[in-house]
Amino acid sequence: xxxxxxxxxxxxxxxxxxxxxxxxxxxxxxxxxxxxxxxxxxxxxxxxxxxxxxxxxxxxxxxxxxxxxxxxxxxxxxxxxxxxxxxxxxxxxxxxxxxxxxxxxxxxxxxxxxxxxxxxxxxxxxxxxxxxxxxxxxxxxxxxxxxxxxxxxxxxxxxxxxxxxxxxxxxxxxxxxxxxxxxxxxxxxxxxxxxxxxxxxxxxxxxxxxxxxxxxxxxxxxxxxxxxxxxxxxxxxxxxxxxxxxxxxxxxxxxxxxxxxxxxxxxxxxxxxxxxxxxxxxxxxxxxxxxxxxxxxxxxxxxxxxxxxxxxxxxxxxxxxxxxxxxxxxxxxxxxxxxxxxxxxxxxxxxxxxxxxxxxxxxxxxxxxxxxxxxxxxxxxxxxxxxxxxxxxxxxxxxxxxxxxxxxxxxxxxxxxxxxxxxxxxxxxxxxxxxxxxxxxxxxxxxxxxxxxxxxxxxxxxxxxxxxxxx
Amino acid sequence: xxxxxxxxxxxxxxxxxxxxxxxxxxxxxxxxxxxxxxxxxxxxxxxxxxxxxxxxxxxxxxxxxxxxxxxxxxxxxxxxxxxxxxxxxxxxxxxxxxxxxxxxxxxxxxxxxxxxxxxxxxxxxxxxxxxxxxxxxxxxxxxxxxxxxxxxxxxxxxxxxxxxxxxxxxxxx
Amino acid sequence: xxxxxxxxxxxxxxxxxxxxxxxxxxxxxxxxxxxxxxxxxxxxxxxxxxxxxxxxxxxxxxxxxxxxxxxxxxxxxxxxxxxxxxxxxxxxxxxxxxxxxxxxxxxxxxxxxxxxxxxxxxxxxxxxxxxxxxxxxxxxxxxxxxxxxxxxxxxxxxxxxxxxxxxxxxxxxxxxxxxxxxxxxxxxxxxxxxxxxxxxxxxxxxxxxxxxxxxxxxxxxxxxxxxxxxxxxxxxxxxxxxxxxxxxxxxxxx
Numbered sequence: 001x002x003x004x005x006x007x008x009x010x011x012x013x014x015x016x017x018x019x020x021x022x023x024x025x026x027x028x029x030x031x032x033x034x035x036x037x038x039x040x041x042x043x044x045x046x047x048x049x050x051x052x053x054x055x056x057x058x059x060x061x062x063x064x065x066x067x068x069x070x071x072x073x074x075x076x077x078x079x080x081x082x083x084x085x086x087x088x089x090x091x092x093x094x095x096x097x098x099x100x101x102x103x104x105x106x107x108x109x110x111x112x113x114x115x116x117x118x119x120x121x122x123x124x125x126x127x128x129x130x131x132x133x134x135x136x137x138x139x140x141x142x143x144x145x146x147x148x149x150x151x152x153x154x155x156x157x158x159x160x161x162x163x164x165x166x167x168x169x170x171x172x173x174x175x176x177x178x179x180x181x182x183x184x185x186x187x188x189x190x191x192x193x194x195x196x197x198x199x200x201x202x203x204x205x206x207x208x209x210x211x212x213x214x215x216x217x218x219x220x221x222x223x224x225x226x227x228x229x230x231x232x233x234x235x236x237x238x239x240x241x242x243x244x245x246x247x248x249x250x251x252x253x254x255x256x257x258x259x260x261x262x263x264x265x266x267x268x269x270x271x272x273x274x275x276x277x278x279x280x281x282x283x284x285x286x287x288x289x290x291x292x293x294x295x296x297x298x299x300x301x302x303x304x305x306x307x308x309x310x311x312x313x314x315x316x317x318x319x320x321x322x323x324x325x326x327x328x329x330x331x332x333x334x335x336x337x338x339x340x341x342x343x344x345x346x347x348x349x350x351x352x353x354x355x356x357x358x359x360x361x362x363x364x365x366x367x368x369x370x371x372x373x374x375x376x377x378x379x380x381x382x383x384x385x386x387x388x389x390x391x392x393x394x395x396x397x398x399x400x401x402x403x404x405x406x407x408x409x410x411x412x413x414x415x416x417x418x419x420x421x422x423x424x425x426x427x428x429x430x431x432x433x434x435x436x437x438x439x440x441x442x443x444x445x446x447x448x449x450x451x452x453x454x455x456x457x458x459x460x461x462x463x464x465x466x467x468x469x470x471x
Numbered sequence: 472x473x474x475x476x477x478x479x480x481x482x483x484x485x486x487x488x489x490x491x492x493x494x495x496x497x498x499x500x501x502x503x504x505x506x507x508x509x510x511x512x513x514x515x516x517x518x519x520x521x522x523x524x525x526x527x528x529x530x531x532x533x534x535x536x537x538x539x540x541x542x543x544x545x546x547x548x549x550x551x552x553x554x555x556x557x558x559x560x561x562x563x564x565x566x567x568x569x570x571x572x573x574x575x576x577x578x579x580x581x582x583x584x585x586x587x588x589x590x591x592x593x594x595x596x597x598x599x600x601x602x603x604x605x606x607x608x609x610x611x612x613x614x615x616x617x618x619x620x621x622x623x624x625x626x627x628x629x630x631x632x633x634x635x636x637x638x639x640x641x642x643x644x
Numbered sequence: 645x646x647x648x649x650x651x652x653x654x655x656x657x658x659x660x661x662x663x664x665x666x667x668x669x670x671x672x673x674x675x676x677x678x679x680x681x682x683x684x685x686x687x688x689x690x691x692x693x694x695x696x697x698x699x700x701x702x703x704x705x706x707x708x709x710x711x712x713x714x715x716x717x718x719x720x721x722x723x724x725x726x727x728x729x730x731x732x733x734x735x736x737x738x739x740x741x742x743x744x745x746x747x748x749x750x751x752x753x754x755x756x757x758x759x760x761x762x763x764x765x766x767x768x769x770x771x772x773x774x775x776x777x778x779x780x781x782x783x784x785x786x787x788x789x790x791x792x793x794x795x796x797x798x799x800x801x802x803x804x805x806x807x808x809x810x811x812x813x814x815x816x817x818x819x820x821x822x823x824x825x826x827x828x829x830x831x832x833x834x835x836x837x838x839x840x841x842x843x844x845x846x847x848x849x850x851x852x853x854x855x856x857x858x859x860x861x862x863x864x865x866x867x868x869x870x871x872x873x874x875x876x877x878x879x880x881x882x883x884x885x886x887x888x889x890x891x892x893x894x895x896x897x898x
Contacts, residue, residue: 014831046514053512066483067493067501085476196593215505226626233622244479249501252508255644259514269531270609273626286568286590286621298479305486326818330835364829366822366836367695368785389697398697402828406693410701413656413688414708427660438895439868448827452834453865456661456893463654463663467682 006337006349009360013331022332025160033323036267037374044263054260055378057253058314061245062305068214068247069296075217079279081292089119092297096121096206096239097128099293103237105130105203111221111228112136113208114152114317115241115297117339118352121206132206133198135227137191144171150333152340153265153319158332188225195227205231205289209242210316211257212294215250218278219294222262222271229275238277238289243297245313251276257316260376265318300352308387312347314377321371321381327364336361343371343381350388359397362388424465431458517608517642524607528640531610548634549581556597561630565597566590570619572601573634591627598624599632606644613644650678651716653709653755655726656688657857658878662892665857668884669722669758676766678718685712689726694733695823706734710747718765719755722880723856724787727757732790757787758880759855763796770803773885780812780849781879782840782863784856788816797855797879804882810847814840821862837866844874851875851891853882864892 004012016022041047061068073083086092092115100108108125110116110132122143125132134143138155142148145167149155156164164187169175172190180186207228209219219240221228232238248254262268281288304310322328322342333341338358340348346361362385371381392398412419434440434457442450449455461469484491493501519527529539542551556563564585567573578586591598600620604613612633616622625631650673658665666682673680690705709730713719721727731752738745762768779801787793801809820826820836827833840863844852852867852874854860864876875891890896 010829010831013829017831017835044514044516046512049512063487064493064497064501065487066480066489067498068505069480069483071502071505085479087475087478091475200593215508229622230626233626244483249505250508252511256511258644269535270611272535274611275622282617284618285616286618287623288616288621296479298482302479302482302486305483306488307486326820326836326839327829327832330832330839364825364832366785366818366820366825366833368818368822369789370785370816370818373789386695386697389695390699391697393697393699402696402824403698406696406698406824407701409688410690410693410698410705413690413693413705414701416685416687416708419687423660434895436895438890439865439893441869446827448830449865451830452869453837453862454868454893456861456864456868457895458661459663459896461663463659463666464682464684464686466663467666468684 004334004337006353006358006361009335009337009364012335012337013364016331016335019332021160021163022158025158026329026332028160029154029157030323030329033267033319037264037320037323038267040263040267040269043269044259047260047263050256050259051376051378053256054316054376055314057248057256058316058377061248061253062310062313065244065247065305068249069244071214072212072217072247075214076279076292076294077217079217079292081217081279081294084293084295086295086297087299089297089299092119092241092295092299093121093124095295096241097124099237099239099291100125100130100204101128103203103291105237107131107133107198107202109199109202109205109231109235110134110139111205111207111223111231112139112155113206113241114149114339115208115243116206117149118243118299119241119297121241133195133202135195135199135231136223137188137225137227140191140195141167144168148334149339150341151319151322152317152344158334199230199234202231202235204237204239205233205235206239206241207232209240209246210261211254212242212247213251213254213276214247216276216278218251218276220254220274220276222258222274224266224268224272226273229273232275232277233288236289237291237293238280240277240292240294241297242294243299244301261316261318264320264374264376304351309347309351309384311379312344312351312384314379315344315348316377317344318376320374320376324370324374326368326370327366343385344379347379347381347384347388355388355391355395356397359388359392362386363392420462420464423462427458427462428460428465431460434458435460513643514608519607524642525637525640528605528607528610531607533610535610537610545576546580548576549578549584552599552632553581553584555632559630561597564595565599565632566595566624566628567599568619568621568624570601572636573599576634590621590623593627595628597630597632598628599634600624601634601636602639605635605640606642607640608643611644647717648678649716650680650718650720651713652680652682653686653689653713653719653721653726653730654682655721655723655857657861658722661861662857662878664886664889665722665878665880668878668880668886669720671884671886672758672762672771672880673720675772676762676768678766681716683712689729691725691729691823694729699737703737706737706748707744710734710744710751714747714751717754718761719751720758720761721755722758722878723858724757724784724791724793725856725858727755728786728790731755757791757793757855759800759883760787760791760793760796763799769799771800771883771885773804773883775804775807775882775885775887777806777851778808778810778847778849779851779853779882780810780844780847781815782812782819782844782852782854782859783816784854784859785818787855793855797853800883801853801879807882810849812847813843819859819863821858823858826862833862834866837862841866841870841872845872849874851877851882851887853877853879855879860892868893
């Protein structure tokens with residue numbers, strides 16, 4: 001696996017931009033996501049109002065987060081479940097391993113979980129000699145390719161069908177080479193066949209949660225393949241890995257959030273399966289897990305509370321921001337170097353990893369504003385990226401050349417007479433040099449520009465110069 | 472782990488600028504919000520007469536590739552099921568739970584239909600359950616887990632046949 | 645002419661690279677019945693500093709703009725992003741300072757992007773100019789999303805005899821300029837403008853228009869690097885009937 005890290009965003013991006021398969025895959029998925037979202041919204045006149053409500057629900061919950069977490073915990077306990085609190089990813093790993101070892105687990109089924117990625121659960125399990133099997137088709141594909149998810153809801157979106165087929169043939173050696181395999185339904189069927197066996201072997205199932213409900217002590221997952229549902233249903237132990245901001249007051253609130261989630265994510269009216277789990281199996285139940293554990297992860301979130309980044313905790317992980325982000329669509333998710341890519345990652349990653357580690361991410365944006373425009377809970381993503389830039393600037397983390405350049409420009413901009421003297425002279429020279437071709441194909445002071453583009457030459461005298469000569 | 476719990480709760484309070492738990496007055500309000508949910512904004516597409524609501528449910532379900540067969544009464548269910556299995560080239564074997572609604576269905580009308588009661592295993596291709604409710608807004612079926620409806624019936628077999636009495640169709644979820 | 649004393653905030657890019665846009669703006673504003681003033685102590689709106697996280701310098705620049713422009717009836721800017729900077733972002737800079745916040749808010753309320761000012765405030769619904777050819781229009785991000793500029797330029801363009809507008813696929817997707825982004829992340833910016841250029845070419849238009857010079861320089865520079873013969877202009881030039889001037893990055897004939 002090519003390990004990429006956020007601090008090498010630029011290098012990662014260059015590598016990703018050169019990947020023709022990636023370009024093909026992203027071009028294909030882009031219209032699917034953006035078009036699907038638009039269509040489902042056009043079908044729901046109440047969508048904008050629901051977005052406002054969704055934002056208000058999350059804001060209300062976050063402002064009373066301690067209360068709702070305690071209320072939620074009480075309900076989980078009273079339904080026979082266990083609640084574990086983890087300050088860090090490492091703590092969460094230990095809790096998971098502990099539970100697995102207590103029941104003597106040798107195999108674990110995983111439903112898709114970004115918190116699982118945040119905690120490197122698979123690596124921790126493998127290191128402890130426990131076999132972890134991803135059951136989501138996308139996650140399964142990248143697991144057999146030894147890769148990381150490149151998208152929070154479509155983990156294998158960076159791959160072409162041909163690449164997926166190749167990986168299947170390498171791993172599933174029992175496959176008849178004649179068998180056509182490059183359509184998603186056939187791939188799903190093949191994956192299911194293999195996974196079905198594993199479902200029954202696993203002692204523990206780990207899933208994430210889209211929402212935790214304080215009213216009932218339930219965890220809610222939404223899936224399209226029913227994989228997460230089986231992962232939590234068949235093994236003897238179900239572990240829910242969730243971060244603390246996933247809690248909502250009641251099922252009615254969850255319903256409102258579900259109404260904006262699927263539409264924003266995949267353009268579906270509703271996900272295929274929405275499963276609400278409350279506690280372990282009851283005495284009279286014929287199936288379901290015997291143990292139900294919830295791990296509540298902080299991992300830096302409480303330190304975002306009460307700051308200009310608090311709004312980020314509203315995020316419901318739909319992925320609309322990355323589906324609509326021209327930067328993400330150019331470089332793909334792996335360039336971001338950590339669990340969360342795209343605009344939401346550009347705000348969240350510095351919050352969880354530190355701005356010195358992930359400082360590139362909030363800088364790699366044109367502030368085009370499309371992410372905020374589509375966010376189902378109205379997170380002002382560009383504004384928060386700018387806040388990160390401000391923190392970097394304060395801490396002198398902004399690359400020195402840019403810092404100096406910007407400060408020089410500001411120095412000039414703050415002195416209008418100096419500005420006019422300098423520009424009327426230099427622009428006239430530049431215009432004169434460029435008058436023949438009308439543009440420059442290389443300029444020593446604008447290499448970043450002229451590497452890929454010509455620089456149109458100034459017309460001649462500055463506007464202000466011409467204007468002052470007229471009046 | 473109690474320590475971790477207190478750390479996190481305390482960090483939340485500190486970040487939110489509160490010294491301790493929410494005051495009892497406010498807590499009362501929040502408790503009311505948790506336990507007495509108020510209906511939130513609902514899509515108006517379901518403001519329809521009963522019959523239209525059934526049509527909407529069917530349309531929404533079919534839009535996401537469910538097949539829907541309408542029958543007049545429980546007597547018609549066994550024939551409808553076997554016809555479907557035949558059409559889909561599926562064996563006449565189904566797994567079912569002891570469900571009061573399904574138990575009142577005259578399965579004996581299709582003597583060749585093999586019915587196994589209980590939870591499904593790897594070999595089961597088709598499960599049959601009833602649904603506790605259905606949502607016209609999205610074409611979604613609602614199932615409650617319990618002894619008369621083990622959840623594995625919903626997920627494990629590749630084909631899930633659901634018997635839905637139309638009076639269980641509601642507007643919204 | 646009462647209450648129509650308009651101050652033109654020329655923007656540094658127009659000032660330095662494309663004075664024609666400034667003259668076109670003045671012509672359009674005067675035709676709409678405004679008295680146009682160009683305040684002398686103007687430079688830049690502060691976006692480069694703001695977007696780099698340099699809040700202190702941004703605040704100083706914003707104060708300078710407020711002082712120089714606050715006495716006019718309207719502040720008109722031939723750029724969505726600079727207009728958005730003044731009207732949407734200046735107030736946010738002074739949340740801790742009520743005196744300056746008031747002044748920023750007052751300035752914000754009377755600051756408009758040129759084209760939307762003409763249509764929405766001055767009630768202009770047609771222009772008296774000619775243009776022969778097929779144009780396509782790119783919606784620059786700030787104008788579109790911060791100031792809701794979408795229909796206004798299209799409405800005015802449709803009033804021009806001989807002009808045919810062909811819509812651009814993904815017209816609302818960023819061209820990759822993004823101020824310093826285009827040099828800081830040149831490789832990514834290139835992919836974005838490359839995609840944009842392909843879509844522009846696919847329209848078959850002979851002229852590409854937009855309302856923000858940054859985006860225009862970026863797209864013109866890319867098209868020219870690739871040897872594409874397509875004129876790139878600020879929309880105000882066409883509306884003002886000044887499209888006889890050489891297009892962006894094209895040498896003048898004399």
